[in-house]
Amino acid sequence: MQCDAKTIMESVSTAILVTDSQLKIAFANTAAEQLFSTSRSKLQGSKLLDLIDKNEKSLIETLQNSNSPTFQGFTATDISFSPDPYAHFHADMYISLYTGRARGLVVEIHRLDYQQKLNDDIQRRNQNLAARDLIRNLAHEIKNPLGGIRGAAQLLEMLYKQDNELKEYTKVIIEQADRLKNLVDRLLGPQRPNPRSMANIHYVIEKVLSLEHMATQGTLRFDKDYDPSLPELFLDVDAMQQALINIISNAVQALTESKTTYPTIKIRTRALMGALINGTKYPMSIEVDVIDNGPGIPHKIKDMLFYPMVTTRADGHGLGLSIAQNIVEHHHGTIECESEPGCTVFKIILPINGNQPSNAGSSLGESDDPTASKGPIGTLSRKSSRSTTKTTAAKATKASAKTKAKTKATGADSTSSADSTDSAVKAAAPKTTRRRRSTKSASLTDNEAQLIKESLSVDGHTTINVNGSTDLTTSTASRSTRSRASKEQS
DSSP states (O other), X not given: OOOOHHHHHHHSSSEEEEEOTTOBEEEEOXXXXXXXXXXXXXXXXXXXXXXXXXXXXXXXXXXXXXXXXXXXXXXXXXXXXXXXXTEEEEEEEEEEEEESSSEEEEEEEEETHHHHHHHHXXXXXXXXXXXXXXXXXXXXXHHHHHHHHHHHHHHHHHHTTTOHHHHHHHHHHHHHHHHHHHHHHHHHOOSSOOOOXXXXXXXXXXXXXXXXXXHHTTSSEEEEEXXXXXXXXXXXXXXXXXXXXXXXXXXXXXXXXXXXXXXXXXXXXXXXXXXXXXXXXXXXXXXXXXXXXXXXXXXXGGGGTTSTXXXXXXXXXXXXXXXXXXXHHHTTOEEEEEEETTEEEEEEEEESGGGSOOTTOOTTOOOSOTTTTOSSTTTHHHHHHHHHHHHHHHHXXXXXXXXXXXXXXXXXXXXXXXXXXXXXXXXXXXXXXXXHHHHHTTSOOHHHHHHHHHHHHHOTTOOOOOTTOOOHHHHHHHHHHHHHHHXXXX
């Protein structure tokens, strides 16, 4: 059996970097892309030392002497990495020297907090579920007598119409009962999920940012770092929009109240491979990061951040993040938070496969096979759709030919022949109705593409990083052109 070293390095979950003698990165595997939250094209050609925190002076000095004849491989533990101002993490490094046709280093990086993060996620999820159940049970118990209190106040108001002083008291009772009912309804959340549809996550983000732009009136800077190659997701668009509003509004309020100099919120989207979500490993996911340069989250509430009624603001209800988490979990995703003074990151992670419609046409869009979409993002489903469509077209053509032959033999006119042909095509078409719908939804509508295009070009504060990919609206237009050409040809 022949083994391809590059294929092996791509398949492992450990981040691997290969450098030349000048410590320039010549190769980075997929796990390294995920670890440093950047593309391979950006990693390759950059310096290894640029990824390491500047305070790791001893390690940097050792690596700078790697060309020495006495240099040997070594292990460095608990190393601080800072690939950019928004990313900080600690990891162990295993450095080996290779001397083939050229001299260089092979660097393995193991993030320290992975297992701890897994344990913390499980514990936090169990605590959140317990707290949420408790709150909902209490909310139901509170809601039941509210109707009686409000009804009694209305009855008193009707019986004593002439008593203005009493009417003032009954008015207060009714208003406060209504306020409490609204609060309880928010605690209980929506009882019926909205219908889902295929949607581009950037379109949802742009709708939210347009609202925040109007609300902040230009007092905050919004930066965008999108990966336009991301596929569409099967979403409850209104609910996901609400989740993003809750998270971004929290960042806006934190920046406004702290009076941060040059307040900035950055929205970043990336593809994520092998993400672990609530104990399940998904081959491909989408990550949406909301990053602000505010004061950070107080340490005392970090572990209770997604509990209902937890807030640091005097006028806050503490429901925004709890509702956002509930919405994301209904999409089989999760929300993570990393915070320190000067940088807070909320990560919304949504599995691509977990959001697709199932073969049975489930209304919740749950996939029957969690490993069905291994491979390049957005490639498998389109290939399947094209091949299925071709097969169906061939069947329809064959059925049409038989119908025409039969019609000709019986002397039917051309009109009835055409009608019969249409019937034959329609008879074969239902087998691919679901496939065709998914193929059509792979591209944005003109209005969605225009909205994203305008927001990316008009906003003077916008910075776009497409990781060397083609422009979002350009690729969408080309898909639309191909789709129209296919329809005309058929």
